[in-house]
Amino acid sequence: MVRGKLKKVAGSLVLGVGLMSGSVMAGDVVEKPKVLIFDVNETLLDLASMRSSVGEALGGREDLLPLWFSTMLHYSLVSTVTRDYHDFGQIGVASLRVVAQNNGVELTDEQAKKAIITPLLTLPPHPDVKEGLARLKAEGYKIVSLTNSSNKGVQAQFENAGLLPYFDARYSIEDIQIYKPDLRSYEWVLDKLDVEPEEAMMVAAHGWDVAGAKEAGLQTTFIARPGKALFPLSKKPDHVVKDVNELADILQ
Structure with a gap:
């Protein structure tokens, strides 16, 4: 499929959103997306619930939870660049052991798995998620997810979090073994959805x-969850919102 550039066409939605939200400037014309593509971990599901299990594994250092997650993301990119694929769960376990070693904590593979696997599969949704998704679905948007987690992993996460009814499809990079934010991961899901880049919007709580x-080439929305910030050298997203409900306000 040939991917075109964003077209400003008659009948497009005029989004007069102020500077406080970091969204498009008032008067800019942006075509409404046909498909909303949601990231999963931290965007929809609250990772904070893992603080106790990860902290216990790291000798009481609950403050190291963000470092563990960023280390996992770091090595997922290493996996893609070196073409040495390991699934997200394996990378998560290995990354926890790296963080433990760097902080003088002895941690076995089994201890790391216990601290991560079950808690990661049972993350609760953020309080705004179900209401916001229901509103977007009622507006007629096709809603899908794109995650670095495995297919089985995201299936279990959505079942446990009660999110299955809100999604038309779930996509995992496991199928192509190329982690986000490699551009090929987004191009792959666009082909699966049979839409042009400008017809889809990626929604995530991660600047990367x-x-x-x-x-x-996708439209983008950054959900500014606590502790999350955009990278100043990257192109600005079309919208910056505090939660899924605010996105629903914009797209209604």
């Missing part, structure tokens, strides 16, 4: 995710 999607 919206940066990758933006470079691939």
Whole structure:
């Protein structure tokens, strides 16, 4: 499929959103997306619930949870660049052991798995998620997910979080073994959806995710969850919102 550039056409939605939200400037014309593509971990599901299990594994250092997750993302990119694929769960376990070693904590593979696997599969949704998704679905949007987690992993996560009814499809990079934010991961899901880049919007709480999607030509929304910030050198997303409900306000 040939991917075109964003077209400003008659009948497009005029989004007069202020500077406080970091969205498009008032008067800019942006075509409404046909498909909303949601990231999963931290965007929809609250990773904070893993603080106790990860902290216990790291000798009481609950403050190291963000470092573990960023280390996992770091080595997922290493996996893609070196073409040495390991699934996200394996990388998560190995990354926890790296963080433990760097902080003088002895941690076995089994201990790392216990701290990560079950808690990661049972993450609760953020309080705004179900209401926001229901509103977007009621507006007629096709809603899908694109995650670095495995197919079985995201299936279990959505079942446990009660999110299955809100999604038309779930996509995992496991099928192509190329982690986000590699541009090929976004191009792959666009082909699966049979839409042009400008017809889809990536929604994520990670600056690196919206940066990758933006470079691939998608519309983007950054959900500014606590502790999350955009990378100043990346292209700005089309919208910056505090939660899924605010996105629903914009797209209604």
